[in-house]
Structure formats: C-alpha cells, structure tokens
Amino acid sequence: MKLSKKDILGIKELSQDEIHLILDTAESFLEVSTRKIKKVPTLRGKTVINFFVEASTRTRTSFEIAGKRLSADTVNISASTSSLVKGETLTDTAKTLEAMNPDIIVIRHSAAGAPHMLARLVRQSIINAGDGAHEHPTQALLDMMTIRMEKGTLRGLNVAIIGDIAHSRVARSNILGLTMMGANVTVCGPAMMIPRDVVKLSVRVSYHMEQAVKDADIIMMLRIQLERQNDNFFPSDREYARYYCLNSNNIRLAKPDVLVMHPGPINRGIEIAPDIADGAQSLILKQVTNGVAVRMALLYLLAGGEE
Amino acid sequence: MKLSKKDILGIKELSQDEIHLILDTAESFLEVSTRKIKKVPTLRGKTVINFFVEASTRTRTSFEIAGKRLSADTVNISASTSSLVKGETLTDTAKTLEAMNPDIIVIRHSAAGAPHMLARLVRQSIINAGDGAHEHPTQALLDMMTIRMEKGTLRGLNVAIIGDIAHSRVARSNILGLTMMGANVTVCGPAMMIPRDVVKLSVRVSYHMEQAVKDADIIMMLRIQLERQNDNFFPSDREYARYYCLNSNNIRLAKPDVLVMHPGPINRGIEIAPDIADGAQSLILKQVTNGVAVRMALLYLLAGGEE
Amino acid sequence: MKLSKKDILGIKELSQDEIHLILDTAESFLEVSTRKIKKVPTLRGKTVINFFVEASTRTRTSFEIAGKRLSADTVNISASTSSLVKGETLTDTAKTLEAMNPDIIVIRHSAAGAPHMLARLVRQSIINAGDGAHEHPTQALLDMMTIRMEKGTLRGLNVAIIGDIAHSRVARSNILGLTMMGANVTVCGPAMMIPRDVVKLSVRVSYHMEQAVKDADIIMMLRIQLERQNDNFFPSDREYARYYCLNSNNIRLAKPDVLVMHPGPINRGIEIAPDIADGAQSLILKQVTNGVAVRMALLYLLAGGEE
Numbered sequence: 001m002k003l004s005k006k007d008i009l010g011i012k013e014l015s016q017d018e019i020h021l022i023l024d025t026a027e028s029f030l031e032v033s034t035r036k037i038k039k040v041p042t043l044r045g046k047t048v049i050n051f052f053v054e055a056s057t058r059t060r061t062s063f064e065i066a067g068k069r070l071s072a073d074t075v076n077i078s079a080s081t082s083s084l085v086k087g088e089t090l091t092d093t094a095k096t097l098e099a100m101n102p103d104i105i106v107i108r109h110s111a112a113g114a115p116h117m118l119a120r121l122v123r124q125s126i127i128n129a130g131d132g133a134h135e136h137p138t139q140a141l142l143d144m145m146t147i148r149m150e151k152g153t154l155r156g157l158n159v160a161i162i163g164d165i166a167h168s169r170v171a172r173s174n175i176l177g178l179t180m181m182g183a184n185v186t187v188c189g190p191a192m193m194i195p196r197d198v199v200k201l202s203v204r205v206s207y208h209m210e211q212a213v214k215d216a217d218i219i220m221m222l223r224i225q226l227e228r229q230n231d232n233f234f235p236s237d238r239e240y241a242r243y244y245c246l247n248s249n250n251i252r253l254a255k256p257d258v259l260v261m262h263p264g265p266i267n268r269g270i271e272i273a274p275d276i277a278d279g280a281q282s283l284i285l286k287q288v289t290n291g292v293a294v295r296m297a298l299l300y301l302l303a304g305g306e307e
Numbered sequence: 308m309k310l311s312k313k314d315i316l317g318i319k320e321l322s323q324d325e326i327h328l329i330l331d332t333a334e335s336f337l338e339v340s341t342r343k344i345k346k347v348p349t350l351r352g353k354t355v356i357n358f359f360v361e362a363s364t365r366t367r368t369s370f371e372i373a374g375k376r377l378s379a380d381t382v383n384i385s386a387s388t389s390s391l392v393k394g395e396t397l398t399d400t401a402k403t404l405e406a407m408n409p410d411i412i413v414i415r416h417s418a419a420g421a422p423h424m425l426a427r428l429v430r431q432s433i434i435n436a437g438d439g440a441h442e443h444p445t446q447a448l449l450d451m452m453t454i455r456m457e458k459g460t461l462r463g464l465n466v467a468i469i470g471d472i473a474h475s476r477v478a479r480s481n482i483l484g485l486t487m488m489g490a491n492v493t494v495c496g497p498a499m500m501i502p503r504d505v506v507k508l509s510v511r512v513s514y515h516m517e518q519a520v521k522d523a524d525i526i527m528m529l530r531i532q533l534e535r536q537n538d539n540f541f542p543s544d545r546e547y548a549r550y551y552c553l554n555s556n557n558i559r560l561a562k563p564d565v566l567v568m569h570p571g572p573i574n575r576g577i578e579i580a581p582d583i584a585d586g587a588q589s590l591i592l593k594q595v596t597n598g599v600a601v602r603m604a605l606l607y608l609l610a611g612g613e614e
Numbered sequence: 615m616k617l618s619k620k621d622i623l624g625i626k627e628l629s630q631d632e633i634h635l636i637l638d639t640a641e642s643f644l645e646v647s648t649r650k651i652k653k654v655p656t657l658r659g660k661t662v663i664n665f666f667v668e669a670s671t672r673t674r675t676s677f678e679i680a681g682k683r684l685s686a687d688t689v690n691i692s693a694s695t696s697s698l699v700k701g702e703t704l705t706d707t708a709k710t711l712e713a714m715n716p717d718i719i720v721i722r723h724s725a726a727g728a729p730h731m732l733a734r735l736v737r738q739s740i741i742n743a744g745d746g747a748h749e750h751p752t753q754a755l756l757d758m759m760t761i762r763m764e765k766g767t768l769r770g771l772n773v774a775i776i777g778d779i780a781h782s783r784v785a786r787s788n789i790l791g792l793t794m795m796g797a798n799v800t801v802c803g804p805a806m807m808i809p810r811d812v813v814k815l816s817v818r819v820s821y822h823m824e825q826a827v828k829d830a831d832i833i834m835m836l837r838i839q840l841e842r843q844n845d846n847f848f849p850s851d852r853e854y855a856r857y858y859c860l861n862s863n864n865i866r867l868a869k870p871d872v873l874v875m876h877p878g879p880i881n882r883g884i885e886i887a888p889d890i891a892d893g894a895q896s897l898i899l900k901q902v903t904n905g906v907a908v909r910m911a912l913l914y915l916l917a918g919g920e921e
Contacts, residue, residue, distance in 0.1 A: 033715040037659030039687070045344030047372060057691055058710055065661060065714055068687040073346070073375040077364055088572035096365055096571060099595035100372055101340040264710060265702035288713035352651030354679060380653070380682040384671055395879035403672055403878060406902035407679055408647040 003301040007119040007126040010135035011176040019177065023145045025297035026290065032069055033292055043072035046303050047102040052129070053079045053109045058264060058288070059129050059138070063106050066295035072303075075102070090114060091121060098122035103303055107131075125302040133167045138298065139263055140173035142291040144181065146283050147218055149290070150259055155182035158255075160212045162244055163222025163271055164193040170263045171222055175201050188212030189222075189244060190235060209243060209250050216254040220261045221246050221271045237270045247273035251281075259283050310608040314426040314433040317442035318483040326484065330452045332604035333597065339376055340599055350379035353610050354409040359436070360386045360416045365571060365595070366436050366445070370413050373602035379610075382409070397421060398428060405429035410610055414438075432609040440474045445605065446570050447480035449598040451488065453590050454525055456597070457566055462489035465562075467519045469551055470529025470578060471500040477570045478529055482508050495519030496529075496551060497542060516550060516557050523561040527568040528553050528578050544577045554580035558588075566590050617915040621733040621740040624749035625790040633791065637759045639911035640904065646683055647906055657686035660917050661716040666743070667693045667723045672878060672902070673743050673752070677720050680909035686917075689716070704728060705735060712736035717917055721745075739916040747781045752912065753877050754787035756905040758795060760897050761832055763904070764873055769796035772869075774826045776858055777836025777885060778807040784877045785836055789815050802826030803836075803858060804849060823857060823864050830868040834875045835860050835885050851884045861887035865895075873897050 003021060005013075014022075032038055048067040052060050060076065067074040077097075088096075090109075094117075097105055104125045107115050112134035119126040130136040148154055159178050165171045165187045178185050179202045186204040187194060194205055206212040213219055224240060251258065260272070260282045268274045277284060310328060312320075321329075339347055355374040359367050367383065374381040384404075395403075397416075401424075404412055411432045414422050419441035426433040437443040455461055466485050472478045472494045485492050486509045493511040494501065501512055513519040520526055531547060558565065567579075567589045575581045584591060617635060619627075628636075646654055662681040666674050674690065681688040691711075702710075704723075708731075711719055718739045721729050726748035733740040744750040762768055773792050779785045779801045792799050793816045800818040801808065808819055820826040827833055838854060865872065874886075874896045882888045891898060 035659070038661060038715065038717075039659035045342070045346035047345060047375070049368075057707075061663075061689060061691060061711075062714060064689050065687070065716075068661070068689070069659075073372070075368060075371050075375070077368060087574065089575065092571070092573060092575075093364075095592055096595050097368075099592040100369060100599050101345065101596065102372075103345075264706070266706060267701065268703065268706075285709055285713040288710050289715065292714050352649070352653035354652060354682070356675075380679070382675060382678050382682070384675060394881065396882065399878070399880060399882075400671075402899055403902050404675075406899040407676060407906050408652065408903065409679075410652075 005302070007115070008137055008298055008302065009115050009119055009126065009128050011137045011140050011173045011180070012135070014137070014177075016180055019141070019144065019181065022141055022294065022297050022301065023148055025301060026141070026145050026293040027149065029296040029300070030290070030293045032296070033289070038069050039071060040069065041071045042300055043067070043070035043303055046072045046104070048072045048074050048104045048106065048299060049097055049102045050074060050076045051097065051105055051107045052077070053107070053114075054130065055079065056108055056129070058291075059108065062288070062291045063129065063295050066292050066299055069292070070296055070299055072103075072299065090117065094118045094121045098124060104299060127298055127302070130169055132169065133172070134169055135173045135176075136169040137173050138291070138294055139170050140177045141298075142287055142294040143174055143220065143261060143263075144177050145290045145294055146261065146287050147259075150283065151217060154178060157183045157217040158186070158215055159183045159218040159220060160186045160188060160216040160254075161220045161222065162188045162209065162212060162246065164224060165189050165198060165222070166193050166195045167225070168222050174220065175203055179203065186212045186216070190240070209246075210253055213246075213250055213254045213258075216258055218259055218261060219246060219251070219254060223263060223265065224267055224271050237267070241270050245269070245271055245273060246276050248275060251276060261287060264288065312609070314422070315444055315605055315609065316422050316426055316433065316435050318444045318447050318480045318487070319442070321444070321484075323487055326448070326451065326488065329448055329601065329604050329608065330455055332608060333448070333452050333600040334456065336603040336607070337597070337600045339603070340596070345376050346378060347376065348378045349607055350374070350377035350610050353379045353411070355379045355381050355411045355413065355606060356404055356409045357381060357383045357436075358404065358412055358414045359384070360414070360421075361437065362386065363415055363437070365598075366415065369595070369598045370436065370602050373599050373606055376599070377603055377606055379410075379606065397424065401425045401428045405431060411606060434605055434609070437476055439476065440479070441476055442480045443476040444480050445598070445601055446477050447484040448605075449594055449601040450481055450527065450568060450570075451484050452597045452601055453568065453594050454566075457590065458524060461485060464490045464524040465493070465522055466490045466525040466527060467493045467495060467523040467561075468527045468529065469495045469516065469519060469553065471531060472496050472505060472529070473500050473502045474532070475529050481527065482510055486510065493519045493523075497547070516553075517560055520553070520557055520561045520565075523565050525566055525568060526553060526558070526561060530570060530572065531574055531578050544574070548577050552576070552578055552580060553583050555582060558583060568594060571595070619916070621729070622751055622912055622916065623729050623733055623740065623742050625751045625754050625787045625794070626749070628751070628791075630794055633755070633758065633795065636755055636908065636911050636915065637762055639915060640755070640759050640907040641763065643910040643914070644904070644907045646910070647903070652683050653685060654683065655685045656914055657681070657684035657917055660686045660718070662686045662688050662718045662720065662913060663711055663716045664688060664690045665711065665719055665721045666691070667721070667728075668744070669693070670722055670743070672905075673722065676902070676905045677743065677909050680906050680913055683906070684910055684913055686717075686913065704731065708732045708735045712738060718913060741912055741916070744783055746783065747786070748783055749787045750783040751787050752905070752908055753784050754791045755912075756901055756908040757788055757834065757875060757877070758791050759904045759908055760875065760901050761873075764897065765831060768792060771797045771831040772800070772829055773797045773832040773834060774800045774802060774830040774868075775834045775836065776802045776823065776826060776860065778838060779803050779812060779836070780807050780809045781839070782836050788834065789817055793817065800826045800830075804854070823860075824867055827860075827864055827868045827872075830872050832873055832875060833860060833865070833868060837877060837879065838881055838885050851881070855884050859883070859885055859887060860890050862889060865890060875901060878902070
C-alpha cells in the first residue's frame with residue numbers, strides 16, 4: 001500500500017487508515033536499527049533537508065539517523081546559520097531550498113502553520129517536525145506506535161495527558177490522533193493551562209491529577225517549559241510539582257498495568273518522579289527508539305513507498 | 308578536456324576557455340539533480356571540507372548538496388565552532404586541515420585574499436566561496452551559466468549591475484567575468500557605492516537607475532546590506548529604494564525581453580519590487596538551481612576531471 | 615588480534631599490549647588517507663555520534679573524517695544545539711542517544727568522568743574525546759604513535775612535557791601512557807601549574823625549562839589557555855613566554871635529534887617560537903595526520919575489529 005499524500009503536516013490531515021499504514025511501516029523498519037549493518041539502500045540518491053528554525057537535538061538527530069539508515073543524503077540547516085537572520089522571508093527561503101532539488105524538507109518552526117505554508121509553496125514533500133504550539137505529528141505517531149505495540153490496540157484505551165495542554169503541540173497532535181483511533185482521552189493541568197475550547201476535541205477535562213489518572217491505561221506526561229516561568233500566570237515548579245507530578249502515590253489510582261510516557265526531555269521531580277521515569281512501567285526510551293522507525297517510515301512513504 | 312588549475316580563487320584567474328569549460332560541465336550536471344536517484348559515484352572517497360568562517364546558508368548548503376550528489380564525503384566547519392575563536396592563525400588552521408588529507412577545501416572568509424593565502428599554503432584544491440569584498444567566483448559562474456543558457460551567449464549583451472558596487476564581491480566577480488566574455492557592463496548605484504577606479508574594469512558607470520537599465524538585456528540587482536546602515540554615508544533603506552529599487556516602471560526602459568537576476572537573499576521592496584522578483588522575467592530561482600550544478604562542476608574538475 | 619574492551623575512556627584503562635595493538639592498527643590505516651579513494655567499507659551501516667558538549671574543531675573534524683573514511687554514518691551533536699540547554703541531565707541525554715541505536719558515541723565534556731558515567735549507562739562503545747582536566751586518550755595515542763614511528767620505540771626515551779601540567783588532560787594522558795611504555799618523563803612549568811602529587815605518576819619534576827629539556831629526545835609543549843589569565847595565579851603571557859617558551863636557544867640543550875610536539879592549536883611566540891613550530895624538528899602536522907588514523911583504528915577496533 002502507498003501513502004497518497006505529498007506532505008505530513010499534522011495528525012489532523014491523516015485518516016485512520018493512513019495512520020495504521022504509517023505505524024505498520026514503522027514497525028517493519030524497527031528491525032533495521034538492530035541489525036549489524038543498520039542501513040538499507042531505499043533512499044539512495046534522495047536529498048533530505050532538516051530545516052530547524054527552532055533548536056532541537058532529539059528530533060533533528062532522530063530524523064538525521066532515520067535518513068542515513070535509508071541511505072539518503074541528509075543536510076542540516078539550523079536557525080543560527082540560516083539566511084533568516086539576514087531578514088529573508090520564509091517564503092523566499094523555501095523557494096530557494098526548492099530550487100536545490102531536495103526530495104523532502106523536514107521543518108521545525110516557532111510559528112504555527114509554517115510547514116503548511118511551505119507545503120503550498122514548494123513541490124517537495126514537507127514533514128512538520130513541530131510548528132509553534134500547533135502540531136508535532138511525528139511525535140504523536142511515535143507515541144501511537146508505542147502504545148499500539150504495548151497494548152495491541154488504541155481503541156478503548158483510557159489515556160490521560162497531563163501538563164500544559166494549552167501550549168503543547170505534543171498534546172494537540174496526540175489528542176487528535178488518539179481520539180481518531182478510538183481512545184478515551186482525558187486532559188489535565190492547572191486551569192490556565194487548559195484551552196477553553198478543548199472539549200470540542202472530544203476529550204474529558206480534569207483539573208485534578210488523581211481524577212485524571214484514575215483507571216488510566218496510559219499516562220502521558222508533558223514537559224513543563226521552565227523557561228516560561230517569568231509569565232505571570234505560570235506557577236513555580238515546586239507548586240506545579242505538588243499538584244501535577246506523576247509519582248508512586250498517584251500512579252496507584254491508574255490501572256495496575258498502566259504505562260507511562262513522556263516526549264522528553266524530562267524535568268525529573270517536576271512533572272515526573274525519577275522512580276517513575278526509570279521504572280518498569282516507563283515507555284520513555286521505547287518512544288525514542290520508535291521515533292527513529294516512524295521517521296524512517298515517513299521518509300520512505302513520502303519518497304515513493306513500494307517502488 | 309580538463310581544467311589545469313589547482314584552485315578556483317577568482318574570476319580574475321580564469322580564462323575564457325576555462326569559463327566555457329566550467330559552464331559546459333555544469334550544464335551536463337544539471338540533469339543529475341532532476342533524476343530519481345540524484346547521485347553519481349564520481350567523487351566517492353574524496354573529502355570536501357566546507358570551511359565557512361563567515362556565516363552562510365545558501366552557499367554552504369549548495370556546496371554540501373553538490374558534494375553529496377557526487378558521492379564525496381562532506382565535512383562542515385563553521386566559524387563559531389572553529390579553533391579560530393581560540394586565537395589560532397588562519398595559516399595554522401589551514402595547515403591542520405591539510406594534514407587531515409582532504410581533497411578540496413571550500414572557504415568563505417571575511418578577509419579578502421584568505422583563499423589565495425590558503426592556496427599557496429596547502430597542496431589541496433581551494434575554492435573561494437566568497438572573500439570579503441573581493442571575489443565570489445562561484446556566484447559569478449552560476450550567473451554567467453544562467454545568462455548563457457537563457458540568451459545563448461554572453462557576447463554583446465547589455466548587463467546592468469545595480470547596487471552597492473563598492474562593497475560587493477558578487478559585483479566584482481561578475482564585472483570581471485562578463486567583460487571577459489564580451490558583455491557590455493554598466494554599473495549603477497549611489498556615488499558612495501561606486502568605487503572610483505571601477506572604470507579601469509571596462510565598465511560604464513551611471514548614478515541613475517533609468518539610465519543604467521536602458522536597453523539592458525540583463526539587470527542584476529545586488530543585495531543591500533541593511534546591517535551597514537549605521538555607517539554615516541549609507542542612505543536609509545527607504546531613500547535607497549526610492550532611487551534604486553527595480554520595479555515595474557523602470558524595468559520598462561530595458562529591452563522587452565530583459566531578464567532579472569539577484570544573488571539572494573533578497574530584500575523585497577528595497578532593491579527589488581516583489582512583483583519583479585516573482586515575475587516571469589526573474590531568473591532568481593534558476594540561479595539557485597544552477598548554483599548546485601556549477602559547484603558540482605568545480606568539485607568534479609578540480610578532483611580530476613575526465614578520469 | 616582484537617581489542618576486548620567496550621570503551622576507550624582513558625589511557626589508565628589500557629594495557630601496553632592494547633596500546634601497541636591500537637598503534638599498529640592506526641599505522642595500517644594511515645595509508646587509506648593517502649589513496650585516491652580514501653574510503654574502506656569497514657563500518658558501513660554503523661552509526662557514530664560525535665557528542666561534543668565542549669567546543670572543538672580539530673578533534674571533532676578528525677573523528678568525523680575518520681568515521682566517514684570507514685563508511686560509517688556520522689552524526690554531530692554540539693552543546694549549543696543540544697537538549698542540555700533545556701536542563702536535561704547528562705544521564706537522560708545518554709539514555710536517549712542509546713535508544714537511537716548508534717554503535718559508538720564519541721563524547722567531549724567539560725566534566726571529568728562524564729565519559730565513564732556514559733560507559734556505565736549505555737550498552738554502546740564510548741570514546742572519550744577529552745573530559746575536563748582528566749584525560750584525552752586519543753590525543754595521547756596519536757602522540758605515542760607519532761613518537762613510535764619517528765623513533766622506532768617509546769622505551770627509554772627522554773620526554774619533556776612543558777606547560778600547565780595541572781590543568782592539562784593532554785599532559786595527564788601522555789604521562790600515563792609514556793611512563794607505561796617505558797619512557798622517562800619530565801614535567802615542567804611554573805610551580806602553580808604543577809600538581810602536587812604528580813610525582814606519584816613516576817615523573818621527574820622541574821621548574822626550569824633548561825633543566826627539563828636537557829638531553830630530551832622529545833619535547834612536548836602544551837597549549838597555554840590564554841583565556842585563564844583572569845585567574846589570580848596565572849602569569850601574563852609575556853611573563854610565561856620569557857621562562858617557558860621553546861625557542862632556538864633552549865632547544866639546543868636537548869639531544870641533537872630532538873623532536874618537538876604540540877597538540878594544537880598553538881600560540882605562536884607564547885609557548886613555542888614560530889621557527890621551532892615550523893622547523894624540521896616539528897612533528898605538529900604529523901600529529902594531526904596520525905590523529906585521523908588513530909581515530910579510524912579505535913572506531914574500527916571497537917566496532918568489531920577483525921570481523
């Protein structure tokens with residue numbers, strides 16, 4: 001089967017079938033990274049540009065490794081070295097990159113919608129690696145892959161997403177994906193971190209950790225952006241941790257076989273207690289491993305799939 | 308045919324025949340970047356170091372893609388991470404890079420003559436990717452390639468170069484190349500942006516846009532360095548645009564089939580009106596595409612050519 | 615023969631036999647970098663992460679070129695773009711990198727012992743590319759390789775190491791290696807730059823340049839960290855040079871066939887006179903060349919050796 005899409009802009013633009021296709025493909029690529037020779041010639045002669053206008057290590061590294069294991073040529077462009085500092089518009093940068101004939105452009109940008117604009121402007125495939133507080137579809141895909149592999153399905157699972165729902169593209173993409181795939185999603189955090197219209201996304205809202213994690217199959221913790229603490233309405237990290245840190249007490253309210261996720265990098269002792277992050281129920285490192293496989297799958301499917 | 312040169316330091320050091328050889332080779336490489344598998348094994352096992360002491364995205368990316376499409380190993384060194392910050396002399400850095408046995412060193416440096424010094428010091432091929440206000444030969448080569456492909460020849464064409472002629476290495480390399488190839492070059496800009504001795508380069512000088520673009524076959528706009536506006540003699544960008552912005556009015560004075568060029572990144576509305584930059588007469592994106600092909604040609608010719 | 619080690623953390627952890635194996639392997643790789651096609655397929659499909667939390671050009675470039683000449687996929691992560699700036703612990707960064715299934719992680723870190731911590735945490739091979747003032751084993755290995763190639767042996771040679779012994783990881787690794795291999799080591803510098811317990815490392819201590827270089831077969835100069843001059847006890851560079859700069863006068867006290875080394879980047883006229891650095895007795899550039907070979911040898915041996 002083949003993905004009949006030019007771009008991966010958000011979970012919103014994907015169907016259930018497309019998500020299953022991506023996760024199936026990703027699972028089949030998992031094995032490549034465990035071989036002695038971790039490389040397949042699938043994308044030989046293809047050029048993948050990792051265009052990161054917002055800093056990132058793990059996502060950029062994950063895409064770079066994914067590209068290289070498919071034998072693609074990968075080129076990194078980061079904000080600090082980019083023309084953007086010289087005042088070029090994003091449109092002009094995009095057209096310039098297009099003119100160099102890459103096959104796929106992976107973009108991370110602080111402005112919501114930047115990947116969508118690029119996708120309209122250029123003929124190449126665009127992958128959204130995170131745009132502002134909007135979407136982070138590859139993160140949601142790797143999260144769904146991880147859950148599906150552990151639990152066998154997404155349908156009917158109780159998933160609690162805890163943290164700064166309002167400013168998190170990880171939360172947004174996961175809410176869209178998990179509800180589409182039939183999971184029951186509860187979002188939870190301080191009132192000022194819950195967007196008012198989130199109920200339209202068919203999720204349950206809770207302001208109490210204990211209520212949110214009750215009977216959960218999956219608890220997905222979000223990273224608290226400590227750098228935002230200068231904002232007036234942001235609580236201190238100690239205050240936040242008191243009410244919203246996942247620890248060995250409140251996790252007992254979830255199902256006995258509950259599994260814990262976090263997109264990383266984690267703030268130990270703030271949103272997640274160290275023993276939980278490192279415990280047997282934690283999927284955090286499996287998420288990282290699956291991230292490489294999901295990105296391999298997307299690069300592969302966008303570059304032509306079965307050919 | 309083979310290029311009997313160790314280095315590409317400037318247009319000044321090239322002959323007409325050599326320029327034609329480079330452009331012919333570049334045209335033959337254009338096709339590689341449009342294949343499904345954009346890669347030839349020509350430079351397998353060769354090491355190309357992109358040594359950029361001055362920041363750049365498009366030129367560095369262009370060289371990196373060019374190297375990878377020829378199967379070379381490319382290594383990027385940028386100023387901020389380089390030993391130079393520890394006070395090492397350029398000579399010592401050059402000798403250190405030489406000792407690692409690369410095949411070609413591409414250098415961009417804020418000091419005019421830096422590539423020439425390297426070329427004398429090290430046995431490897433040096434390509435000047437821009438040295439101060441001196442030369443930017445790969446830009447001029449891609450510009451000449453673009454004109455030759457569009458107009459069939461360079462000989463006899465009227466080319467107007469508009470902007471800060473005095474501080475532009477792009478202008479300097481193009482003046483040298485275009486006059487050598489038989490074009491009639493007019494340079495134009497505010498008086499303080501025209502070097503006094505420019506007439507020695509066999510160009511016509513004008514201080515009036517309308518006069519300069521009259522009957523032009525090619526109008527080449529230069530990027531205005533807005534960051535220089537603190538200099539006393541530099542006009543405000545609004546003042547500059549009033550007199551020297553290429554727009555739908557003054558372009559009418561040129562030949563009906565005039566073509567417009569710009570090395571990028573462009574300042575929309577300052578040196579070039581948006582509708583001109585995006586219009587049918589604009590070659591700006593073809594220049595970018597041809598840039599990859601010219602750099603592939605240079606890497607190929609310096610690394611051994613016909614072998 | 616095969617190196618039965620997971621990691622290269624320090625010279626301290628190596629035996630004489632292991633050092634000879636590494637140097638023998640490195641010598642055999644020297645030839646690869648002089649071929650027309652400087653590449654062997656040995657590490658095809660292996661992923662090498664260069665994780666440099668402390669800035670470096672020459673060591674990072676040397677490892678990157680070494681990896682590429684062995685056909686490994688190399689991925690660079692530097693401090694400024696790394697998650698570390700977001701407050702992630704080194705442990706969590708390490709576990710994250712591990713989960714992406716690289717084969718070898720090369721780490722430079724300002725904290726002594728960071729590579730050792732990584733080595734305990736992750737299943738991949740770790741190579742220490744310099745940790746604080748602790749060890750820089752690949753530098754000492756390339757230095758020993760260079761001496762062995764020039765002098766035929768390390769045993770019985772008089773080696774003077776001059777400079778800031780107390781803060782130099784290069785000095786520490788070389789002292790450990792050279793004494794193990796049977797050389798007679800003298801360390802020399804201002805009193806505040808000599809660690810009190812250095813005699814335990816079986817070296818002779820001298821505070822006078824003339825005494826230290828007397829009858830030396832090898833003089834190894836260390837780089838003075840000019841950026842440390844704000845420290846109270848650090849002399850001015852002029853004062854330092856007066857007493858501890860290697861020049862054409864004091865070098866005469868050494869053996870007539872003395873050879874001079876420096877890890878670079880050099881401060882000309884401070885720790886070493888220009889005519890000595892560039893003279894026939896200088897091994898400085900051979901050290902750089904051998905550095906690529908030593909790193910190829912280590913990547914090769916850790917990734918499986920004879921297979």
